[in-house]
Amino acid sequence: MRASGPGSYPPGMELREELPADRRAVRDVHLRAFGDHGLVVADLVDTLRNTVTPDDGLSLVAEEDGRIAGHIMFTRSLLDAPRRLVEVQVLSPLAVLPAFQRRGVGTALVRRGAAALAERGVPLIFLEGDPGYYARHGFVPGGGLGFRKPSLRIPDGAFQVLALPDHQPWMTGTLVYSEPFWRHDAVGLRETDTE
Numbered sequence: 004m005r006a007s008g009p010g011s012y013p014p015g016m017e018l019r020e021e022l023p024a025d026r027r028a029v030r031d032v033h034l035r036a037f038g039d040h041g042l043v044v045a046d047l048v049d050t051l052r053n054t055v056t057p058d059d060g061l062s063l064v065a066e067e068d069g070r071i072a073g074h075i076m077f078t079r080s081l082l083d084a085p086r087r088l089v090e091v092q093v094l095s096p097l098a099v100l101p102a103f104q105r106r107g108v109g110t111a112l113v114r115r116g117a118a119a120l121a122e123r124g125v126p127l128i129f130l131e132g133d134p135g136y137y138a139r140h141g142f143v144p145g146g147g148l149g150f151r152k153p154s155l156r157i158p159d160g161a162f163q164v165l166a167l168p169d170h171q172p173w174m175t176g177t178l179v180y181s182e183p184f185w186r187h188d189a190v191g192l193r194e195t196d197t198e
């Protein structure tokens with residue numbers, strides 16, 4: 004995907020799947036981009052990575068001149084729908100090194116990842132994030148579509164979803180995060196985040 008217009012990315016920037024040799028650089032991206040939360044996010048990535056396989060989940064990096072400038076990860080969680088449990092994907096985390104921000108790298112990672120998951124037949128991608136950013140990529144508030152968030156500590160506006168072509172109307176219900184999000188206490192806001 005290297006289209007012009009929205010979703011294009013800087014010349015010289017390559018998007019590709021993360022390789023084992025990228026791990027340290029990916030960690031560094033999250034430590035630098037997330038500031039005080041960087042350690043939690045970097046540790047979460049190291050745990051989630053073990054759940055990513057060629058058929059399930061996705062870990063993409065943006066590389067420019069041999070430097071990892073951005074990273075995005077999608078991993079499997081469950082939607083507790085009335086008919087049955089449905090495998091969905093959660094976009095978390097996304098980060099771009101501060102020096103590379105506002106050049107379309109984050110946009111390219113989101114769009115490439117969503118396109119790859121759509122091709123695999125994934126019905127829904129959920130995330131927690133700033134609606135101001137993700138609305139640009141087609142995400143909408145999950146509550147409005149009948150989805151329930153996995154924690155009351157997630158602000159309503161932050162709980163967002165992107166429905167892909169394989170989504171069917173009966174696929175509603177509660178998002179159940181995979182265990183690593185709880186183990187790393189990486190769900191929603193704690194009182195200490197809002198004080």
Ligand SMILES: CC(C)(COP(=O)(O)OP(=O)(O)OC[C@H]1O[C@@H](n2cnc3c(N)ncnc32)[C@H](O)[C@@H]1OP(=O)(O)O)[C@@H](O)C(=O)NCCC(=O)NCCS
Binds near residue numbers: 100105110132136
């Ligand atoms: C959010 C982030 C991934 C965006 O990456 P990026 O490569 O700079 O994104 P893009 O270049 O594709 O888009 C940049 C645009 O998004 C806007 N934007 C960035 N963060 C935003 C936010 N939280 N809310 C609204 N808009 C935001 C920028 O202002 C910019 O707008 P402009 O094009 O009108 O100037 C990056 O800023 C980052 O790593 N932030 C720290 C980690 C983080 O918050 N990750 C997201 C967790 S949900």
